[in-house]
Amino acid sequence: MTTLTQTVFVVDDDVAVRQSLALLIRSMGLAVEAFESAHAFLSICDPDRSGCLVLDIRMPGMSGLEMQEELHRRTIDLPVIFITGHGDVAMAVRAMKLGAVDFIEKPFNDQQLLDRINQALEVDRAARTARAERATLASRIELLSPREREVMERIVAGQANKVIAIELGLSERTVEIHRSKVMTKTGARSLAELVTMVNRYAEE
Amino acid sequence: MSAKPSDFDEINARFRGVIDAAVDGIILIDERGVIETFNPAAERIFGWTAAEVIGQNVSTLMPEPDASRHDGYIKRYLSGGPAQIIGIGREVVGRRRNGQLFPLELAVGQLQHLKPRRFVGMVRDISQRRAMEQALAAREQELRLMFDGAPIGMFTAGLDGLFNEVNPALVKLLGYSGSELLKIRCADLTHDGDRALLERAYRGLVSGTRSSFNCRVRWLRNDGEVLSVELHAAVAGGSMSAGFIIGQVIDHSEQVRSELESREARERLAHVGRVTTLGEMASAIAHEINQPLTAISSYAQVCIRLMNQGSADQQLLLESLQAIAAQALRAGDVVRRIRGFVSHRDGGREAVALNEVIASVLELAAIDASANQAQITTSLAAELPPVLVDPVQIQQVCLNLIRNAIDAMMELPERERVLLIETRLGEEGVEAVFTDRGPGVAAAMRERLFQPFQTTKVEGMGMGLSISFSIVSAHGGSLRYFDAPPAGARFIITLPVALSSA
Numbered sequence: 293m294t295t296l297t298q299t300v301f302v303v304d305d306d307v308a309v310r311q312s313l314a315l316l317i318r319s320m321g322l323a324v325e326a327f328e329s330a331h332a333f334l335s336i337c338d339p340d341r342s343g344c345l346v347l348d349i350r351m352p353g354m355s356g357l358e359m360q361e362e363l364h365r366r367t368i369d370l371p372v373i374f375i376t377g378h379g380d381v382a383m384a385v386r387a388m389k390l391g392a393v394d395f396i397e398k399p400f401n402d403q404q405l406l407d408r409i410n411q412a413l414e415v416d417r418a419a420r421t422a423r424a425e426r427a428t429l430a431s432r433i434e435l436l437s438p439r440e441r442e443v444m445e446r447i448v449a450g451q452a453n454k455v456i457a458i459e460l461g462l463s464e465r466t467v468e469i470h471r472s473k474v475m476t477k478t479g480a481r482s483l484a485e486l487v488t489m490v491n492r493y494a495e496e
Numbered sequence: 497m498s499a500k501p502s503d504f505d506e507i508n509a510r511f512r513g514v515i516d517a518a519v520d521g522i523i524l525i526d527e528r529g530v531i532e533t534f535n536p537a538a539e540r541i542f543g544w545t546a547a548e549v550i551g552q553n554v555s556t557l558m559p560e561p562d563a564s565r566h567d568g569y570i571k572r573y574l575s576g577g578p579a580q581i582i583g584i585g586r587e588v589v590g591r592r593r594n595g596q597l598f599p600l601e602l603a604v605g606q607l608q609h610l611k612p613r614r615f616v617g618m619v620r621d622i623s624q625r626r627a628m629e630q631a632l633a634a635r636e637q638e639l640r641l642m643f644d645g646a647p648i649g650m651f652t653a654g655l656d657g658l659f660n661e662v663n664p665a666l667v668k669l670l671g672y673s674g675s676e677l678l679k680i681r682c683a684d685l686t687h688d689g690d691r692a693l694l695e696r697a698y699r700g701l702v703s704g705t706r707s708s709f710n711c712r713v714r715w716l717r718n719d720g721e722v723l724s725v726e727l728h729a730a731v732a733g734g735s736m737s738a739g740f741i742i743g744q745v746i747d748h749s750e751q752v753r754s755e756l757e758s759r760e761a762r763e764r765l766a767h768v769g770r771v772t773t774l775g776e777m778a779s780a781i782a783h784e785i786n787q788p789l790t791a792i793s794s795y796a797q798v799c800i801r802l803m804n805q806g807s808a809d810q811q812l813l814l815e816s817l818q819a820i821a822a823q824a825l826r827a828g829d830v831v832r833r834i835r836g837f838v839s840h841r842d843g844g845r846e847a848v849a850l851n852e853v854i855a856s857v858l859e860l861a862a863i864d865a866s867a868n869q870a871q872i873t874t875s876l877a878a879e880l881p882p883v884l885v886d887p888v889q890i891q892q893v894c895l896n897l898i899r900n901a902i903d904a905m906m907e908l909p910e911r912e913r914v915l916l917i918e919t920r921l922g923e924e925g926v927e928a929v930f931t932d933r934g935p936g937v938a939a940a941m942r943e944r945l946f947q948p949f950q951t952t953k954v955e956g957m958g959m960g961l962s963i964s965f966s967i968v969s970a971h972g973g974s975l976r977y978f979d980a981p982p983a984g985a986r987f988i989i990t991l992p993v994a995l996s997s998a
Contacts, residue, residue: 308787308791308819308822309794312791312794315794316798319797352866398790402794402801
């Protein structure tokens, strides 16, 4: 899979906060890259890199919130932990609505910070795994012929072979052959597994 | 003494001449009081001719009751009574021919060698002298009334500085009794801080290098209260040979007190304004202090982790500790800036460069600007003359204008939130100009802009501009508003140039 190394991306315009935070995260044994502005991060960001963002909510130029919106536009969905100061509750609420994982108030407690970062990294790992599974699934489903797909949809909807045969104007035997191909091509080992796969695929 | 008749005649004629030429009236009477001789001076004084009064009783020349008693006076004297007038002389009242009474000085002698005895009266009309004396007395009375009734303190003092005379106003002002004051010198009343000044001025009078002086000094009342008085002292008669000094004392204590009180009130208000401004900036200030605290906390936790891990990375440990120290100073610096701004100070004015005042306020304003993603640009003129101001108060006015400008620009996109601060030399003094790009001040608001409780801000008290206005006015300067096309507000502070110290 693609999630071998995860990186914590720190974006904060205050040099002291940025450097100390990066050092602290590194001392926790995590890979860190620090940026002084949203633009600096956006110019290098790569959708394939796994990790999370630790983002100052107040920054000149592009604020943390604006950067979050920009990431959405670029369909980069790295989990975001916002760094907030006292009195930034309203902004933090808005950030959470936009899908931030969490926010942490300055100054940080290192254990809390570590917990939140680990959580965010886990979210990213899970999301990437899920995306990878969906991609595998999609590629398998694409192997099906149009007729096989029709049969599959009806199987998943719970129709018996006989009913499917009548509705599609096929013999019951032909339906059985299609059904077997569907199971082979998707790799599903049972009807239940197939239902799960198709539902997950349909979520896309 | 014997003389031949011819000699006698000559003596008599000479004597006659002396009598006729005498300035004083000379009147000879016999023992009955009948006039025998009446010289021309007597004629002038009494208005009678000699021919008219010779043979008349001398009482004709007197008013009652002396006129009817005069014969009695003579008899009493002749019968051995004590002399009331003879050989003594006194002031009596005479009566002129027209009935007018007048004061005259009368000396009476008796011519004992003549038989029967004669009396000679020498009279001098002193009505003119008396009129002058009365005019002088009246004048003195007037002066006395002025002295005693004057609302200001007045005194005369000798060369030694001791009071000779003090008027009731001065007695009341100083709280000593009049007799106590007469044992006191001006210098004894004077506050230690002003004594040298007063003594120098006084020596100038005594030595004659000046004829008067005027100075403001502090005097101490009997009860210890400090008075601020204006003392005017002059040498009487314009020269020290006259030997005394006339002084006038005007009490300005009340005025000084009320000036002080209004200054204190203004300072209290200004202090409230500073605290309010800082309150409005609280969130920005908290952020500014929180930044270094965050860095300190993070570096410290790095150190703890390194040490827990038994890491031998001394270099990293050292760098982290150095960073902690630097960030602690950074936090302290924010606190220092705020404390300097909010402190109670007693309004000390100093000649300073306005550019420096603005530079120091920018340290504080930068906190607010960065918290609100606004920029402050400056264009400060070089080599401006100094202004005489209380730097903290002028900082306050500047900070208030900067905060208003930033607030006014919050609806703009971040990159347009630009405040320009300029300094320059104007016609009426040194100017600081604050131009923002906000919406400016609505026409309806403009007239009341500098009055208290006028605000368009939801959280504002509406005191900022009114306090700023009163601060600048108290410095003898002005605070004015202008539109800054195409959009924006422009406030101009004008402060008078400090006069070079004399």
